[in-house]
Amino acid sequence: MKRIVIADDHEVVRSGLRAIVEARSNWIVTGEATNGEQAVALTLETRPDIVIADYSMPIMNGLEVSRRLRALHLRTEVLILTMHESEELLTEAILAGVRGFLFKSDARKHLISAIEALLDGRPYFTSVLLEKLLHDYQINKQNKSDMLLTSREQSVVQLIAEGHTNRSISAILKLSVKTVETHRASAMRKLGMSSTAELVRYAIRKKLVAP
CATH class of the missing domain: 1.10.10.10 (Winged helix-like DNA-binding domain superfamily/Winged helix DNA-binding domain)
Structure with missing residues (x-):
């Protein structure tokens, strides 16, 4: 049985994700969190295989959750869900140790594939952002004035x-x-x-x- 934690501050989103996940007979949601701090605590308590985490959570965002789990040397994979189409965010996610990244608008269609990939030890990133990231590297943007925050x-x-x-x-x-x-x-x-x-x-x- 594969164990999954869902972390999002909107109940309707958590309910929708739970319905998709638990449609698989060998997957179970071991807990729901409304902020990043709860997500880390639930992960320590239930040791899930996957944490599905909203990027824009209160107290601790999804990337900070991933960083904290990496620091604790947990083998749990993090799948970040976001509404924001940003190659900068994808770059930061990769640097934070995230191996799964998906738009919320694509969750109904691609969530199962993303989870399966992570369970198999493969990364899963939404194709639109990967294409944009590759494009930006290829054209080698010259305007670096807006320095990114870590x-x-x-x-x-x-x-x-x-x-x-x-x-x-x-x-x-x-x-x-x-x-x-x-x-x-x-x-x-x-x-x-x-x-x-x-x-x-x-x-x-x-x-x-x-x-």
Whole structure:
């Protein structure tokens, strides 16, 4: 029996994913999480084969979940679901150890194939984003002025935008307060920002948090 955890902050999405997964007689959903922190806890408790994680979850996004599971040396694979068509996000996902990446709009059609691939030890990435990523590498974009935040910096920005203090963020991400302050300062420097309000607006614009 293959064990799967579903993590998404919308109940209707979790219900839909559960229905697709449990249509297979040898797959079982061992738990549902509404944020990334719960997803990690459920994974530690139930040791699933796969975690299906929404990218834009509260407290800890899907990429941070993958990073945390890698740090804990768990063999659980992470399948990221997202509504956002972004090759930058795909790149960050790969760097975070994610081996499965799927648009939510494609879930009904491709979720089974994605899970099967991960269970077989094969990666599964939505073809549209792979094509865009390849295209961008081929044309070798010259405009590098908008420096990307690292996925850890994005996690810190997301938590700041959700109203967490540096001390709270350090507890959530298992980092020292000094390291959180360093990531915060680095993100603000890269983005050319000088206030928390600007970071919040950036997080909303990049859909790291809901407006």
